[in-house]
Amino acid sequence: MWAVWRMLGIILAGRCWVLSSESTEAAPRVQASLWELFLAFAKLGSTSFGGGLTGWMMRDIVGRRAWMSEEEFLTGLAMAQALPGVNVVNLPLWIGYRIAGLPGALVSAAGVIFPSAGILTMMAVGYSFLSRYPQTKLAFAGAAAAAIGLSGAMGLRAAKRQVRKLVPAVILALTFVAVGVLRLPMLAVLAVLAPISIGFAYDEARH
Amino acid sequence: MRDNIYITLIGIIAPLSLLSVGGGQSVLPEMHRQIVELHGYISEAQFLADYTISRMNPGPTSLIVALIGWQVAGWWGAVVTTISIFVPSSILVLLLARIWARSRGAAWQIAVERGLAPLAAGLILASTVTLARGLSGGWLSVVITLLSTLAMTLTRLSPLWVIGGGAVMFLVLGG
Numbered sequence: 001m002w003a004v005w006r007m008l009g010i011i012l013a014g015r016c017w018v019l020s021s022e023s024t025e026a027a028p029r030v031q032a033s034l035w036e037l038f039l040a041f042a043k044l045g046s047t048s049f050g051g052g053l054t055g056w057m058m059r060d061i062v063g064r065r066a067w068m069s070e071e072e073f074l075t076g077l078a079m080a081q082a083l084p085g086v087n088v089v090n091l092p093l094w095i096g097y098r099i100a101g102l103p104g105a106l107v108s109a110a111g112v113i114f115p116s117a118g119i120l121t122m123m124a125v126g127y128s129f130l131s132r133y134p135q136t137k138l139a140f141a142g143a144a145a146a147a148i149g150l151s152g153a154m155g156l157r158a159a160k161r162q163v164r165k166l167v168p169a170v171i172l173a174l175t176f177v178a179v180g181v182l183r184l185p186m187l188a189v190l191a192v193l194a195p196i197s198i199g200f201a202y203d204e205a206r207h
Numbered sequence: 208m209r210d211n212i213y214i215t216l217i218g219i220i221a222p223l224s225l226l227s228v229g230g231g232q233s234v235l236p237e238m239h240r241q242i243v244e245l246h247g248y249i250s251e252a253q254f255l256a257d258y259t260i261s262r263m264n265p266g267p268t269s270l271i272v273a274l275i276g277w278q279v280a281g282w283w284g285a286v287v288t289t290i291s292i293f294v295p296s297s298i299l300v301l302l303l304a305r306i307w308a309r310s311r312g313a314a315w316q317i318a319v320e321r322g323l324a325p326l327a328a329g330l331i332l333a334s335t336v337t338l339a340r341g342l343s344g345g346w347l348s349v350v351i352t353l354l355s356t357l358a359m360t361l362t363r364l365s366p367l368w369v370i371g372g373g374a375v376m377f378l379v380l381g382g
Contacts, residue, residue: 045267047367052338053267054331056366074327075320079303081330084225085296086269093297097304105301109293117273117289120264124274127260138381139374140263145348146373148338149355150366155331156356158324168325175329180336190326198322205318 032067032099034107040065041092041111046119052151053088053112057095059154067099074158082190088112171197212280213287215246220272220291227269227296238272248279269293347381 032040040060048056054077062073076098080090089109096108130136163169171193178189219241223234235258242248249257257278261271269292276288310316335356342348351373358369 052335054334058331059366071320071324074324078323078327078330080300081327083296083299083303084227085300086227086267086293088267089269089293089297090300093300094304097301097308101308102301102305105304109297112267113270113289113293116264116267117270117285120261120270120273121277121285123264124257124260124277127256127263135378138378141342141344141348142351142377142381143370143374144263145339145342145344145351145377146355146370147366148335148342148352149357149369149373150359151331151338152335152352152356153359155328155335156360158328158331162325162328172325172329172332175326176332176336178333179330180333183337186330193326194323197326198319201321202315202318205314205321 032065032104034100034103037096037100037104038107038111041096041108042115045112045116048147052147052154054091055150055152055154057088057091058158059150061095068095070158070161072098078190078194081186082194167200168197213283216276216280216284216288217291219246220276220288221295224292224295225299227292234269235271238275242275242279249275253278344377344381347377351376 044053044056044060058070058073058077061067062070068076073095076091076094077087080087080094083090089112092108092112093105096104096106098104100107159172162172175189175193178184178193179186219238223238226237227234239254243251243254254275257271257274261268261274264270270289272288272292273285276284276286278284280287307316339349339352342352355369355373358364358372359366
């Protein structure tokens, strides 16, 4: 199975080098080859159990590999969530583009999608077998609960830096309460709070 | 029939790509309506099983479309539906990323980046709460989530150990 992914990656990387000659406007700021990008996202897509993929990405891309700053990552996340589409694919597209232009975006998205799709079909086969045992359900419930903790930990880490100033702290708190507690539609919340927050940042930068 | 099943699948899935605002979960009801109720491609029980499996799977839950495509039209069905759910929205993201890369360092861009950061942090915390709400298993799940948040904030343990620990804890205490 691994050999198949590897081949897929090599094929993709080869294809994308051809494409890369066309798009030169995004100058890479860190050294990461397309193969490294593909592998990083393939690993994220196939090991991040429990649905907190964003947390895993932040931990890996910002924390471990330092491919981009926390602020860059958070911008990408906000964009990925505001645009239509699956944000766990939108975000790799954004990150990949930032690091290696269009080819980077394509291999990153492919890395998240394809290995995971392969695992999914295997799980579909295994599930009918495993679901006969009640322990399976329990173990998955426990794993899912623990996996959410990663999302919580990354949220706290991102928040720590934002609450040092009053306005970002208030914006953060309002976003959390509106979306997480009151369950208001996310797009509406962003539409109201984003201009205020951006306006403040712009004003502050000028002084 | 086999010739146009792919086109029908593209016709169902591709528009959903652009409608899936705020994550893939938002289009599941519409997907269910079209695939199960309108076309009867798969049964209600099959759809539910697919949903459960794709939630357990690492990676995007929207890959449920791969399972549906596979069940409706085999391997090529899976390929077609997977591409259909991701391509339309990806084009939008790439266009925006391109604009972004072109005006790198502009004052407005720095302001947008700084301004969006607290919103994104709030969204991560909000999604943590939303995910935790969806858990089955009552108080034990909540305790495990809190413990795991603590463990991952305070230690440098690999998340896989923490998640494995959660699974074991639930097996021991929840059974």
